[in-house]
Amino acid sequence: MNLTEKIISSHLIRGEAKEGNEIALGIDQTLTQDALGMLAYIAFESFGIPQVRTQCSVSYLDHNMVYLDHRNPDDHAYLISMGKKYGIRVSRPGNGICHLVHCGRFALPGRTLLGTDSHTPTSGALGMLALGAGGIDVAAAMAGEPFYLKMPRVVNVRLTGSFKPGVGAKDLALAIAGRFTVKGGTGCVLEYTGPALGHLTVPQRMTLANMGAETGATSSIFPSDEQTRIYLKAQGREADFLPLAADPGAEYGQVVEFDLGEVDFMAAKPSQPDRVTPIRELRGIPVNQVYIGSCTNSSYSDLKTAARILRGRMVPDHVSLVVSPGSRQNYQMMMEEGILSDFVLAGARILECGCGPCVGMGQAVQSGGVSVRTSNRNFKGRCGTTAASVYLAGPAVAAAAAVTGFLCPPGEVISLEELAGIGEPEAYFVDDAMIALPAGPEARDQVEVVRGPSIRPIPLGTPQPGEIRARVVKKLGDNVSTDEIAPTGPEYGALRSNVPEAAKTAFIRSDPGFYGRALEYGSSVILAGENYGQGSSREHAALLPAYLGVRAVIARSFARIHRTNLINFGVLPLVFAEGSGPELAEEGQELVIQKKICAGETSDSWYTITAGATGKTFEAVASLTEREREIYAAGGLLSFIKGKY
Numbered sequence: 001m002n003l004t005e006k007i008i009s010s011h012l013i014r015g016e017a018k019e020g021n022e023i024a025l026g027i028d029q030t031l032t033q034d035a036l037g038m039l040a041y042i043a044f045e046s047f048g049i050p051q052v053r054t055q056c057s058v059s060y061l062d063h064n065m066v067y068l069d070h071r072n073p074d075d076h077a078y079l080i081s082m083g084k085k086y087g088i089r090v091s092r093p094g095n096g097i098c099h100l101v102h103c104g105r106f107a108l109p110g111r112t113l114l115g116t117d118s119h120t121p122t123s124g125a126l127g128m129l130a131l132g133a134g135g136i137d138v139a140a141a142m143a144g145e146p147f148y149l150k151m152p153r154v155v156n157v158r159l160t161g162s163f164k165p166g167v168g169a170k171d172l173a174l175a176i177a178g179r180f181t182v183k184g185g186t187g188c189v190l191e192y193t194g195p196a197l198g199h200l201t202v203p204q205r206m207t208l209a210n211m212g213a214e215t216g217a218t219s220s221i222f223p224s225d226e227q228t229r230i231y232l233k234a235q236g237r238e239a240d241f242l243p244l245a246a247d248p249g250a251e252y253g254q255v256v257e258f259d260l261g262e263v264d265f266m267a268a269k270p271s272q273p274d275r276v277t278p279i280r281e282l283r284g285i286p287v288n289q290v291y292i293g294s295c296t297n298s299s300y301s302d303l304k305t306a307a308r309i310l311r312g313r314m315v316p317d318h319v320s321l322v323v324s325p326g327s328r329q330n331y332q333m334m335m336e337e338g339i340l341s342d343f344v345l346a347g348a349r350i351l352e353c354g355c356g357p358c359v360g361m362g363q364a365v366q367s368g369g370v371s372v373r374t375s376n377r378n379f380k381g382r383c384g385t386t387a388a389s390v391y392l393a394g395p396a397v398a399a400a401a402a403v404t405g406f407l408c409p410p411g412e413v414i415s416l417e418e419l420a421g422i423g424e425p426e427a428y429f430v431d432d433a434m435i436a437l438p439a440g441p442e443a444r445d446q447v448e449v450v451r452g453p454s455i456r457p458i459p460l461g462t463p464q465p466g467e468i469r470a471r472v473v474k475k476l477g478d479n480v481s482t483d484e485i486a487p488t489g490p491e492y493g494a495l496r497s498n499v500p501e502a503a504k505t506a507f508i509r510s511d512p513g514f515y516g517r518a519l520e521y522g523s524s525v526i527l528a529g530e531n532y533g534q535g536s537s538r539e540h541a542a543l544l545p546a547y548l549g550v551r552a553v554i555a556r557s558f559a560r561i562h563r564t565n566l567i568n569f570g571v572l573p574l575v576f577a578e579g580s581g582p583e584l585a586e587e588g589q590e591l592v593i594q595k596k597i598c599a600g601e602t603s604d605s606w607y608t609i610t611a612g613a614t615g616k617t618f619e620a621v622a623s624l625t626e627r628e629r630e631i632y633a634a635g636g637l638l639s640f641i642k643g644k645y
Contacts, residue, residue: 002250003221004154004189007129011112013146019153019253022625024146029056029106030138031115031123033098035063035359035488036538038075038497040116040135041082042458043638044142047645051087051444053144058106058435059083060091060098062354064493066361071494074452078497080436085447087438088142095434096327096353099123099295103206104235104329105432109224109242114141118213118537118561119295119376125205126231127224127244129189132213134539134565136637145641148627149560152189152218156252159196161261166416168305169204170297170374170394172258173211174266178276179256182479183531185215186560188253192222193246196260201424202231203299210296211376214273216534216559236430265409267372268392271380272479279397282407288369289320290402292395293351294358297374298326300333302395304422307334307342309399309414315347316405322363324351332429346402360384360489372401377535379481381509384489455497459547460642461570461635468551468572468593473517473524474507475582479531482541482562484510496540499547506544518548525591527582528555533562542566546636552593554609554620556581567628568637574607574620584618585611 001009008017014024030052032040037059044052059079064072076093083090091101098115099122107113109127113120116135123130133147141147157176176190190212192205200208205222212220222228223245232241265279292298292306303325315321323343325331331353334340343350357363358375364384365371371383371390378390391407396419400410410416439447486492486502487509495502507514518524526545532555533541542565545553552572566573574593576582585591590612596619605622624632634640 002154002246004191017151019151021151023151024148027114027141027147028111029113030054030141031102032059033063033117034061035493036116036135040139043136043139047143049143052142057088057142059088061093062097065093065352065354066490068490071454075497077450081450084439085444090436092434094353097295100327108240109244114138114147119210121212121219122206122210124209124219124221125202126228131219132537132561134568136568140641153253154191155188156255157190157192158257159194161259163260165420166396166410167263168394169207171266172263173208174268174276175263177214177274180215181274183216185217188217190217190220207296234428265397270389271378279409285407287372287401287406289365289371290398291322291357291373292398293324293326294375296376297395300330301422301424304339305419306395306399307339310346311342313346313403315402319405321348321402322351323348324356325353328353329429372398374398379483382483459499460639463635470523470525470551471521471590472585472587473521474526475587476528478529479534480528481535482533482538485541486538486544503544503547522549524550526553530556532558534559537561539565542569546571567632570636574622577619580618
């Protein structure tokens with residue numbers, strides 16, 4: 001068996017582990033972050049269960065760290081009190097980004113992890129099967145419920161050779177995204193093997209596992225090997241090491257090879273992570289801002305690489321350089337070793353240890369400006385400025401752009417041999433004082449959950465009718481991201497725990513009239529192209545339209561997590577029949593969506609859609625499993641599960 005199959009078989013609760021079959025997995029650990037964790041805990045609280053039923057659940061306060069008013073601090077007070085009461089560890093604001101901290105302090109080889117963040121697969125760097133999901137699914141896992149998904153196709157990404165001096169894991173991650181595209185990994189786990197793994201550190205593997213999400217992959221996973229042991233030992237956790245690998249001769253659905261020696265410095269052009277080009281072909285593009293950090297590239301070695309390029313230099317007047325250390329652990333080592341001084345003396349602004357600019361929480365770009373970022377997504381408007389261009393790159397390319405004021409190969413700024421010896425420390429600074437522990441079992445009943453005035457219950461869906469009559473409220477093209485549907489940023493993130501208020505922000509950046517139209521129509525449908533709902537696991541991208549009356553989304557294809565989130569909130573995800581698409585109806589037109597019953601067929605997955613004014617018909621398929629049909633019929637997963645508790 002390959003490694004993915006081994007972990008799935010050891011956690012399989014229901015179903016046959018055959019590609020495409022629905023399976024149910026036992027979940028060992030959960031991870032939440034504050035922006036998307038609020039709904040998970042509001043849902044969990046409604047179950048009436050005295051404590052979480054996982055081996056380990058951790059709540060990270062790392063996204064909504066800009067306190068413009070009472071709402072974000074209210075949410076944080078709620079999350080800390082929930083942790084105390086229900087047996088959940090809480091990583092406090094300033095301790096670091098969830099994925100970095102989780103890999104360092106909690107990830108375990110051979111275990112399963114479910115998180116309310118699409119980059120949860122980062123923990124796959126340590127041989128863990130780590131999966132992103134919506135908050136309601138994670139709430140169910142905390143209640144001891146299995147997680148349901150279709151058995152993925154396992155793709156072997158075989159790595160050979162060695163990087164050229166200065167080239168790093170981000171360059172390879174971008175090359176992989178370029179080859180797979182933003183939807184090429186859908187329904188797959190990327191399982192890494194090959195001789196090159198012997199010299200790929202765990203933080204380098206974290207970069208690769210993190211950006212697997214940009215291909216649409218269900219997860220990414222590495223073997224637990226000597227590099228894993230070295231990393232865990234440096235974290236003071238060598239006892240957690242467990243060697244794990246695929247069996248010799250293991251079979252895969254596909255094998256893709258990359259020679260590290262052929263990888264060059266790369267960048268992803270605006271506004272998709274798969275628009276990848278060698279940096280030499282982008283040389284000379286002026287830059288206004290550089291951001292170094294994020295869960296993709298704020299490891300110790302990433303920051304040290306950037307600082308080495310910046311040492312003794314000053315960024316030009318027109319360039320804003322911002323740096324986020326990623327974790328308190330790395331921040332402390334930066335201070336002790338003078339790395340922080342290199343950044344400050346070069347003109348950098350040092351940010352909190354959190355997600356920050358990656359999710360549009362501050363440090364927006366000037367109108368029409370160009371930003372180079374070491375983060376993982378460059379969707380239009382995600383940076384906080386719609387009229388801006390964001391390039392994704394590794395720390396060496398970003399630092400070179402900060403020094404010169406334009407995109408260029410790092411070798412134009414520094415001898416690349418000077419970067420070749422930079423690696424991870426033998427021992428990390430370890431201090432878990434900023435991870436709040438739950439109250440003891442005897443004290444939990446006395447803990448009062450702190451609930452601010454903006455924290456509201458999640459609206460429950462209602463049982464869905466067999467026929468849908470709805471008007472087309474919006475037509476969209478390909479690769480619509482959840483950032484476009486439910487935007488992020490300080491002013492929007494603070495509304496996440498108040499659905500009626502948050503609903504006013506749906507599509508607000510690209511279509512300010514959406515909210516009013518949806519209210520006017522009452523019952524509506526969205527039409528879209530390929531890969532609808534890519535990007536963040538943000539379930540608000542399903543919940544907000546559902547709250548406003550969207551009853552179905554008809555698209556050419558869906559991103560995995562978003563499709564599940566739609567079902568979880570009682571919205572029917574329909575896929576156009578081959579050869580048809582959103583051009584078949586116009587905005588404002590009424591559609592009648594009916595199940596199609598065919599002689600000799602037992603499936604009710606096919607639907608006929610009739611355009612009211614013209615009588616024109618077309619077909620679409622839902623392809624719901626039996627369980628998904630039950631969830632949809634109940635009005636969503638929360639209504640479905642609450643019936644059990």
